[in-house]
Amino acid sequence: MEEPRRLGDRYEIGAVLGRGGMAEVYMGRDIRLGRSVAVKTLRADLARDPTFQARFRREAQSAASLNHPAIVAVYDTGEDYIDGISIPYIVMEYVDGSTLRELLHSGRRLLPERALEMTAGVLQALEYSHRNGIIHRDIKPANVMLTRQGTVKVMDFGIARSMADNGMTMTQTAAVIGTAQYLSPEQARGETVDARTDLYSTGCLLYELLTERPPFIGDSPVAVAYQHVREDPLPPSTFDPEVSPTIDSIVLKSLAKNPDNRYQSADEMRADIERALHGLPVGAPSVMAAPMGADPATQYLPPTAGGATQVIPAHGQGPAGGQYELDDNDRRRDEPKKSRGGAWILLALACIAVLVAAFFIGKTLMGDGEDKSAAVPTLTGKTLEEATKAVDNAGFKINMNNDPSQCPKDATGTKGTICKQTPTAGGSAKKGDTIQVWAFGGPKKTTVPPGLKGASEEDATKKLKDAGLLADPVRSQTLTNCTRDTVCSTSPDAGAELNEGDKVTLNIFTGKTQVQVPQVIGLSYDDAKAKLENLGFKVTKSSDQYTTEKPAGQVFKQSENAGSKVNEGGTINLTVSKGPAPATTAPPATGTPGGNTGTSSPPPSGGNNQGGGSGSNPLMGGDLRGGHGNWPN
Template sequence: MDLSNTRLGGRYLLGPIIGTGGMSDVYAATDELLGRDIAVKMMRADLARDDTFLERFRREAKNAAKLNHHAIVAVYDTGQTDEAHGSVPYIVMERVHGQTLRDIVRDSGPFPLDEASRVMAEVCRALGFSHEAGIIHRDIKPANIMITNTGAVKVMDFGIARALSDTSSAMTQTAAVIGTAQYLSPEQARGKSAEARSDIYAAGCVFYEIATGQPPFSGESPFSVAFQHVQETPLPPSQVQGMNLDPDPALALDAVTLTAMAKDPSDRYDSSADMAADLQRMAEGRMPLAAQAYTDEPVQEPSTSHLPVAAPTPAPADEPEPAPDAPRTEKKRRRGWVVALWIIAILALIGGGTAVAWNWFGGSDDTEQTSEQVQIPDVSGQPRDEAMSALEDAGFDVDIEDRPDAEIPRDQAIGTEPGFGSSLPHGSQLTLLVSSGQEVTDVPDLTGMTTQQAQQALQDAGLRLRSNVSEQASESVDEGRVIEQTHPSGSQVSKGTEVGITVSTGPEDVRVPRVTGQSRDDAVQNLEDAGFEVDVTMVDSSEDENRVLSASNEGTTQPRGTTITIEVSRGNQFTMPQLVGRDYDEVYSTLQQAGWRGGPDRVNRTNVNQLDPLAVGRVVGQSAQEGETIDRNAPITVRVNVLGIP
């Protein structure tokens, strides 16, 4: 159903649909209260009919909203709308303009290796941030990662995949597997709970794809792809057709990608931060730590690399390698796998696929296969003792972990790990998470920090930076630095509180007044009153002494405090008038009127004999030509006719 032009929550006006998936529609929208562009994701009505799903979806949306990181699409709000067919949840998110990695690779091919490394380093930093907050993405794939029009990396759909995995609907579980088969970790394919290293595995798959242009595994069905994730070793990415890498970049690419994609989670990177660090080294042209153990030897072609992660996985003992002369047997076995996997897919669609896939993919030993599977009950909100009793009565060994929580009262259950709705063998251990109440912390002093530094300082203190950062001009605080904060430094607030900051945009821009032609004193005063510094340069000029001849940036807009240079006349020159043709008696007065300050003795006369009595006394030459600028006290020489034989 298209809900365009619908208003949600009294403030979110939905525009056109800008994205559609198997589980939701995404609308361009406007937050009419704040006047900003947003995106609203509406879950499909048929998936929203399960009360259990609704509760988990709301909780996971709240978790996602806690993730305030520049590389994570911000979640602003969550809610639900009542339609004729029931309550439908929605999530209000930051609207990002750009392209997904899926679209970029599809339209333009693989990324250059250094750019692919840079992008995935940023993705892993975002994952590391979410993992520290206790949130696993569970659905990392190229379609959930965007490059904005400004080149920034944005990871989307935090928390939503987890909400889907918690529902007990078999069809929903199957849809989740189908949607992410190419990036599904082996443990998830076996039916185990996802963990932080499951995201690392998926990030390795994405890195493989954007660097080579193809995913590490492909097949006729999602379950055949999932099977490969469990049992098969991917072709080292450097050996994909068309890569043509030098030995060192090839080794680096294989080491990072295949370390992240190790079958055993304990063989992968310890954390997303470690993977991000290795990717950053690659982006800078350095060798990642995953390959350093092998750099003492000459770098070989990728096919002969000593990377343990690139080595083929040994075949199981009960599955001997086929003889080289038996291709027909191998082809039959391969067809048998495909048929079996399609059977798994059909069983999954009728609700039995999870258990079958678990056994088929080798997810449990013989004891586990025969153990009774018990579903974890929902104990959230129950008192500690009641929750523990309920879990023990269900047949679980319970370990209790206290965690601060701003919403759930002290000594009440937050939930369990794994989450409710999951199934474990009878007698398995699980963790009951119990609220220790609100935890307070001191607000750090953020003044003088950059926005990024302030965000890190708040994160270290267990606080969050408000997404809307205010800006204000300042003459005393450098541009990009914090001027003030909403909560005083040293004050105590609940952990998770949002703290707002105001950041300097630098000095305010003001217009430089026009001062040319003014006296020096007036010009300096006017410029200083406008907020500028003044530098005076004296120059030779025929203009009046202390007259401003020019001013830098006059009439333009400049930051307050900028230095303006003015040129001021010394008044020590004058412009020579026309003396030729005048009577000698007029020379002195003419010079005085033009601004010359010399005395009569500074006028030198040179006589020129002339037979024409009418020309006697007339000036026929001058030492400085008309219009020439010379010193006001310079001597002047004129040539004057006298009666005589030339």
């Protein structure tokens, strides 16, 4: 049987899990820790290229610096040598699941709520990586794993860069720029990127999860990149009526061409998604649906077989090779005219009509621009949720100011209802402007409910929702004094006062990594101890014992059976053999307290020792009759 390929004398390489543009991923096993891993190696045909070598090492450095439950962990890196060529490799956490690309290709349709939950998981990973100065730059379905438990893990930081690399654009140094269908406008233009670039790509990902198609489709990467720069995407609800206007607004805000008009952080976008999932108002501006009967000049064409580009016939183009069919009026135009003056008047009127129609069509397609205005709705007396809906319907934004002292002295209302607004109701303002509001007592207050500690994530989330709060679960394997899959602690603690809609962090213990216990019976204590410690166990030793099970110096008992699983860092006790116990032997022959030993000699004259022995024992009250001492002859 052929020996499996081994890297670093530690990682056995198994079947291929996947292949990409520059790397191959294998199933692997860490023989030291006895766990499954995924091993990513640079393709041998690219290993001579220093550009790919640098990118691969950069991925290892970027991912290894990030330790978060929503990011595929990097355990180790190294280099293998094949025919004198250095082949770098990365040892990663093995995720039992599939990529979102595989999920999309499976034909399974996701509920909009599930698509939002998955995207929130991606944003959780990006929030952490951005906070640590790393931009991913290649967020797409193929780089997001979904475990069998339904959790999301982001991987492949292959073109990630530090935010400190401010001058680096996507076209310098021949760096790979990412996948065209998820490319931000600034990436396509070769401009400097920042964290908001990842949010644009995440918006593309959410768009595809909702509609089963990316926001832009073309017959070449260049055509798609052009659309990212120049064209506005259709709302996702165009392709799936189950997508709500709220979700439309979140997606389209993330896909804004100008980074300043997008979400400014992953946390901000995730907060809007969480609000949408809980039926709360979101910060993204509402999206106006396309009017019924609008000019169909702009059409969506589903992709044809082979990705060929379809051509929309020009207005008026007939079926015969694109030529007009002549009607009676057309024929009459070819006849001699009796009066040319009337024709010029008709032509002028037709031109004016065309210009007017073009103006209104332009307004319909492009919007009214900066001059579009609307009446400011009445917001006083409404709750924040009611006011937000009214503002969204009117095409404005809203901002709540936490200063109840601004409420008019003669105004009355319940806590949390709006007491003042600027601009005032009935006036006119540009659509997209922000209306400032103030409320009695500021936002409605609530408290963190009791009973979260020790509860499951589902129960704790429900309790928070009932209290008007949002759950922010953070999972960890290192928490102590906790039951597996329960809330260990919250931040803030129970009883803390918060505004409705605020987030409460739930620290959830997911359990420690378990390691399979090896067989160490029959090994010397030193060898057994070294083997267990290499797997991360602690080793204790009982007093040596006599036994015939194993020769002296060998382990004959271990507290945890071979093959069982114990938490990494657990303690295993060993008992070492002293060999067989020594045999029991009879004690040497000695006299008893009641006897007197002596040597046989002729008795003196008149003696009473008739057996030829010597001496008498007065303590026994009698004679010794022959023999030596009190043992029988």
